[in-house]
Amino acid sequence: MTADFRHFYQKTWAERTDIVAQQAHLTPAEQALFKQYYLEQHHEIIENYLTDYPLPMGLAVNFVVDGVNRIIPMVTEEPSVIAAASNGAKIVKRAGGFTTTLNQREMIGQIVLEHLADPEQTATIIEQHAAALLDVADAAHPSLKKRGGGARSLRTRVLGQGYLSIDLFVDVQAAMGANMLNSMLEAVAKSIGVMTKTDALMSILSNYATASLVKAECDIPVGLLQAGRYSGELVAQKMASASTVAQLDPYRATTHNKGIMNGIDALAIASGNDWRALESGAHAYAAKDGQYRGMSKWTTDGTTLHGELELPLPVGIVGGSIKINELAQLNQRLLGIQTAGDLERIMIAVGLAQNLAALRALVTTGIQQGHMHLQLKSLAMAAGATAAELPKILQQLELAPQQDLATTQRLIADMRQIKEETDD
Ligand code: NDP
Numbered sequence: 170m171t172a173d174f175r176h177f178y179q180k181t182w183a184e185r186t187d188i189v190a191q192q193a194h195l196t197p198a199e200q201a202l203f204k205q206y207y208l209e210q211h212h213e214i215i216e217n218y219l220t221d222y223p224l225p226m227g228l229a230v231n232f233v234v235d236g237v238n239r240i241i242p243m244v245t246e247e248p249s250v251i252a253a254a255s256n257g258a259k260i261v262k263r264a265g266g267f268t269t270t271l272n273q274r275e276m277i278g279q280i281v282l283e284h285l286a287d288p289e290q291t292a293t294i295i296e297q298h299a300a301a302l303l304d305v306a307d308a309a310h311p312s313l314k315k316r317g318g319g320a321r322s323l324r325t326r327v328l329g330q331g332y333l334s335i336d337l338f339v340d341v342q343a344a345m346g347a348n349m350l351n352s353m354l355e356a357v358a359k360s361i362g363v364m365t366k367t368d369a370l371m372s373i374l375s376n377y378a379t380a381s382l383v384k385a386e387c388d389i390p391v392g393l394l395q396a397g398r399y400s401g402e403l404v405a406q407k408m409a410s411a412s413t414v415a416q417l418d419p420y421r422a423t424t425h426n427k428g429i430m431n432g433i434d435a436l437a438i439a440s441g442n443d444w445r446a447l448e449s450g451a452h453a454y455a456a457k458d459g460q461y462r463g464m465s466k467w468t469t470d471g472t473t474l475h476g477e478l479e480l481p482l483p484v485g486i487v488g489g490s491i492k493i494n495e496l497a498q499l500n501q502r503l504l505g506i507q508t509a510g511d512l513e514r515i516m517i518a519v520g521l522a523q524n525l526a527a528l529r530a531l532v533t534t535g536i537q538q539g540h541m542h543l544q545l546k547s548l549a550m551a552a553g554a555t556a557a558e559l560p561k562i563l564q565q566l567e568l569a570p571q572q573d574l575a576t577t578q579r580l581i582a583d584m585r586q587i588k589e590e591t592d593d
Contacts, residue, residue: 171192172188172189172191172192173188174188174192177217178216178217182207182212182218182219185217185219186200186203186219189203189219202220203219203220204220205220206220206221206222206223207220207221208221210493213493214490214493224244224245224246224438225244225245225246226242226243226244226439226496227242227243227245227251228240228241228242228243228251228503229241229243229251229254229255229258229432229519229522230255230258231255231256231258231259231262232258232262232266232267232515232518232519232522233258233261233262233265233266233267234266234267234269234385234514234515234518235266235267235268235269235514236266237505239504239505239515240503240504241254241436241439241503241504241515241519242436242439242440242500242503242504243432243435243436243439243519244435244438244439245431245434245435245438247431248543248544248546248547249543249544250431250432250435250523251435252543253431253432253522253523253526253527253530254432254435254519254522254523254526256526257521257522257523257524257525257526257527257529258518258522260389260393260394260525260526260529261387261389261521261522261525263393264387264388264389264390264393265388266387267385267386267387267518267521267522268385268386268387269383269384269385269386269514269517269518270383270384270386271382271383271384271510271513271514272382273380273381273382274340274341274380274381274483274509274510274513275321275338275339275340275341275380275381276338276339276341276345276346276347276350276374276378276380276381276483277336277337277338277339277374277375277377277378277379277380278336278337278339278350278351278353278354278372278373278374278375279334279335279336279337279354279371279372279373279374279375280334280335280337280354280357280358280361280369280371280372281328281332281333281334281335281369281370281371281372282332282333282335282361282365282367282369282370283331283332283367283370284331284367285331285332285333285367286331288327288328288331288332288333289327291333291365291367292325292327292333292335294364294365295323295325295335295361295364295365296323296324296325298364299322299323301360302323302337302357302360302361303319303320303321303322303323303337304320305356305357305360306319306320306337306339306353306354306356306357307319307320307353308356309352309353309355309356309357310349310352310353313339313340313341313342313349316342316343317340317342318339318340318341318342319339319340320337320338320339320353321338321339321340322337322338323335323336323337323338324336324338332370335357335361336375337350337353337354337357338380339353341483341485342509343485343486343487343488343508343509344485344487344488344489344509345442345443345446345483345484345485345488345489345509346374346483346485346488347374347443347446347489348488348489349488350374351372351373351374354372354373354374355372357372358372376446376449376450376453377449377450377453377454377481378450378481378482378483379454379481381481381482381483381513382479382480382481383479383480383481383482383510383513383514383516383517384477384478384479384517385477385478385479385514385517385518385520385521386475386476386477386478386521387475387476387477387521387525388473388474388475388476389405389473389474389475389476389525390472390473391404391405391469391471391472391473391474394408394474394529396529396533396534397533397534399532399533402469402471404529404532404533405469405471405473405474406469406471407532407533408467408469408474408525408528408529408532409467409468409469409474410532411425411467411528411531411532412463412465412466412467412468412528415462415463415465416462416463416466417462419460419461419462421463422455422461422462422463423461425463425464425465425524425527425528426451426452426455426463426464428523428524428527429451429464429465429478429520429521429523429524430447430448430451430520431523432519432520432522432523433447433451433480433482433516433517433519433520433523434447434448435519436515436516436519437484437516439496439497439500440484440486440491440497440500440501440504440512441489441490441491441494441496441497441498441500442484442485442489442491442512443489446483447482447483447484450480450481450482450483451464451480451481451482454479454480454481464478464479464480464520464524465477465478465520465521465524466478467525467528476521476524476525477521478517478520478521478524479517480517480520482513482516482517483513484509484512484513484516485509486501486506486508486509486512541567541572542563542567545563545566545567545572546559546563548566548572548573548574548577549562549563549566549577549581551574551577552574552577552578552581553578553581554577554581558581558584558585561584562577562580562581562584565580565584566580
């Protein structure tokens with residue numbers, strides 16, 4: 170029988186979970202999970218709330234960013250991410266740490282007009298009234314100006330086929346600014362409507378945050394990169410080659426960049442930021458010249474390996490769900506940050522550290538050596554191994570010809586059988 174989901178959003182939490190249980194034929198134990206992870210205040214964050222979905226939070230260490238020691242809370246379900254970030258940061262720490270550059274921190278929003286017979290002429294009219302339109306924007310969110318932020322500039326871009334984009338640049342201070350900017354854009358769109366007698370097609374922030382770029386760099390003496398039988402010089406050369414391949418080939422670039430975003434997303438989640446916004450902006454920036462490329466670049470002169478990573482990372486330390494997320498606030502304390510810019514600088518360094526560790530492993534021992542131990546641990550836990558059983562099971566799994574769930578379950582069963590017999 171299909172449960173009745175009509176007016177689901179108007180139901181109480183108990184009614185909702187009953188309907189879901191009926192639909193999916195949940196056992197009482199399964200249904201109890203809704204209660205186990207339930208947080209009352211989260212009804213206010215999303216619609217049709219059922220329960221929370223916990224993710225592990227850990228700490229990456231060894232970071233020195235602009236001369237300051239930092240610890241980095243990271244939320245991720247993927248083994249190895251935190252180990253790799255800490256490992257990359259340790260190498261850079263020995264080389265003096267990361268340096269970062271942040272020149273501008275403004276969000277861009279768009280008002281798009283359509284069906285224009287002469288978009289250039291409309292653009293000219295709008296630009297002539299730019300100062301008045303900036304005032305309209307500020308009046309739509311006056312508290313921002315009081316805090317020292319507000320609308321900064323306006324530009325127009327003729328998109329072709331009768332479309333015109335009016336881009337509003339706003340200093341959003343400590344927030345990410347999406348909602349604030351959207352309110353300002355809608356007010357400006359109304360004024361533009363009166364001015365040009367054209368209704369806007371849409372008014373919305375752009376996640377292509379090219380006015381919020383932040384860059385991390387590091388210079389590592391090649392000796393610090395030595396790995397097993399690979400000399401530091403060879404590792405540096407191979408890492409530079411790997412970087413070149415990511416510039417040339419979108420197949421490689423995509424995975425190269427996924428590794429960078431492993432760290433950036435984990436910190437974005439830990440700090441209560443919208444990681445989808447960062448993901449879309451970062452990947453768009455990786456394709457800024459028309460081809461999708463690696464986000465970072467590594468070069469070597471034989472003595473030093475130079476790494477750099479520049480991305481749009483418009484994050485906030487207020488606003489969104491941060492104000493009701495106690496852990497996001499706690500994590501700001503762990504990070505020791507005072508401004509949104511501090512968070513951006515740390516976040517870009519995390520991306521570069523992650524990439525350094527991944528590339529160094531890839532061009533030397535391969536990624537699996539480091540990963541496998543952690544992957545096997547996840548496998549053993551999924552197969553039901555207890556904490557006490559883990560070390561032995563991991564030893565056996567590492568030698569097993571097949572490292573899959575069935576094998577792991579068999580190994581655990583065998584081990585328990587032997588233990589029972591010995592205990593008897
Ligand atoms: P909010 O709507 O929460 O606005 C920021 C809030 O922070 C305001 O209430 C502001 O107060 C307050 N604030 C306190 N101190 C400061 C300060 N120093 N500087 C700036 N603001 C301060 O959040 P955002 O506008 O930042 O929007 C972020 C949210 O928008 C995220 O949750 C995101 O997921 C979502 N979003 C994202 C979109 C996208 O990426 N495309 C689209 C739509 C939403 P006051 O009101 O007094 O100024």
